[in-house]
Amino acid sequence: MPAHADPQSWQPSAYASPEDYLAAQQHLWLGTSGQDGLQLGMALRQHRFTRCLLQAMGGRLLSLDQLAVQVCRYHQDFAALPPEHQIGLLRSYLTLISCARQTVEGQEQPFLTCQTQLWVRELRHLTYHLGDQEFRWSEGRGPSSEPVFPPLYCRDCGQPYLAAIQREADPHLLNDLGKVGQAFLDRSPRCRVIQLCESAEPLPESQKPTFLSLSDLRLTQDPATPETVPVSIHRDVSEGQKPTFLGRCPECDNDDALVYLASRAATLTSVLSSNIFGSEHNRDKKLLAFTDSVQDASHLAFFLASRTYRFSLRSALQAVVQEQPGLPLSHLPKAMWDYKGMSCARP
Numbered sequence: 001m002p003a004h005a006d007p008q009s010w011q012p013s014a015y016a017s018p019e020d021y022l023a024a025q026q027h028l029w030l031g032t033s034g035q036d037g038l039q040l041g042m043a044l045r046q047h048r049f050t051r052c053l054l055q056a057m058g059g060r061l062l063s064l065d066q067l068a069v070q071v072c073r074y075h076q077d078f079a080a081l082p083p084e085h086q087i088g089l090l091r092s093y094l095t096l097i098s099c100a101r102q103t104v105e106g107q108e109q110p111f112l113t114c115q116t117q118l119w120v121r122e123l124r125h126l127t128y129h130l131g132d133q134e135f136r137w138s139e140g141r142g143p144s145s146e147p148v149f150p151p152l153y154c155r156d157c158g159q160p161y162l163a164a165i166q167r168e169a170d171p172h173l174l175n176d177l178g179k180v181g182q183a184f185l186d187r188s189p190r191c192r193v194i195q196l197c198e199s200a201e202p203l204p205e206s207q208k209p210t211f212l213s214l215s216d217l218r219l220t221q222d223p224a225t226p227e228t229v230p231v232s233i234h235r236d237v238s239e240g241q242k243p244t245f246l247g248r249c250p251e252c253d254n255d256d257a258l259v260y261l262a263s264r265a266a267t268l269t270s271v272l273s274s275n276i277f278g279s280e281h282n283r284d285k286k287l288l289a290f291t292d293s294v295q296d297a298s299h300l301a302f303f304l305a306s307r308t309y310r311f312s313l314r315s316a317l318q319a320v321v322q323e324q325p326g327l328p329l330s331h332l333p334k335a336m337w338d339y340k341g342m343s344c345a346r347p
């Protein structure tokens with residue numbers, strides 16, 4: 001086991017291509033590189049670490065962290081490494097296993113079944129508790145007696161905010177998750193953007209913060225009110241007969257920049273699939289999406305189909321322009337066509 005090698009040597013980010021990484025890992029574990037899948041399978045079959053891994057797995061499904069703990073029971077050198085190096089080494093060896101092949105009844109097959117699972121929870125119903133200053137999952141969509149608000153962020157400068165609504169001439173903010181979400185979707189002038197202020201921060205007289213009462217969500221100018229937090233409330237709306245909420249970021253002043261942090265499964269899946277499809281390290285682009293209702297399935301299918309293409313095209317355009325500064329517009333189509341990560345979006 002390459003326990004004494006430079007930890008950098010098993011970091012994928014240290015290599016220019018997946019082939020370079022694979023060759024280096026072969027060299028690290030087996031002392032040679034350039035073996036094909038079958039030769040790699042033969043070499044791993046005799047390697048002590050394969051037996052260790054299989055014993056540690058014990059036929060169960062384990063997370064990488066759990067696997068590292070189990071491997072420590074069977075391998076002293078591995079147990080002596082710091083946890084982050086253990087994970088790096090496991091990834092390195094699993095890479096070799098993923099590439100290894102064996103012949104079964106004349107057919108070439110994977111050496112071992114190697115599957116990676118990434119579990120992501122959708123951020124629906126995510127709120128921020130102003131009193132405890134922590135993120136919480138809300139139970140439902142109705143009003144909450146707790147001082148919780150849906151989190152927002154600026155897609156241009158990254159600044160975090162909270163969302164609320166407020167009736168005209170009412171000093172209270174409302175935090176009904178369903179109604180706040182609908183108001184932001186409708187760009188209602190009732191939308192409010194809450195910016196938290198550092199109480200120690202000296203502010204000019206004109207920008208004195210308002211105080212939000214944690215018990216009844218009332219806005220007050222009196223800092224002596226018990227249980228309040230200093231906030232700055234923003235309500236930028238368009239001018240004209242029918243004012244609409246502008247979604248302007250108070251920090252960078254860009255309009256239409258504020259978005260909900262609480263992305264749902266469809267958005268997260270479409271970002272994930274764009275990355276999988278746009279990656280130049282993926283030569284076998286496939287995606288299977290499951291959902292628990294027919295209605296959801298048709299929605300998700302349309303969402304993925306329309307978003308993935310647009311996201312991949314946009315990422316490829318950005319990568320090409322960044323790679324080749326000063327590229328004339330007339331050369332852009334050819335450069336896009338030649339870009340490796342773009343193969344998914346080709347007709």
Ligand SMILES: [Zn+2]
Nearest residue numbers: 154157249252
């Ligand atoms: Zn901003």
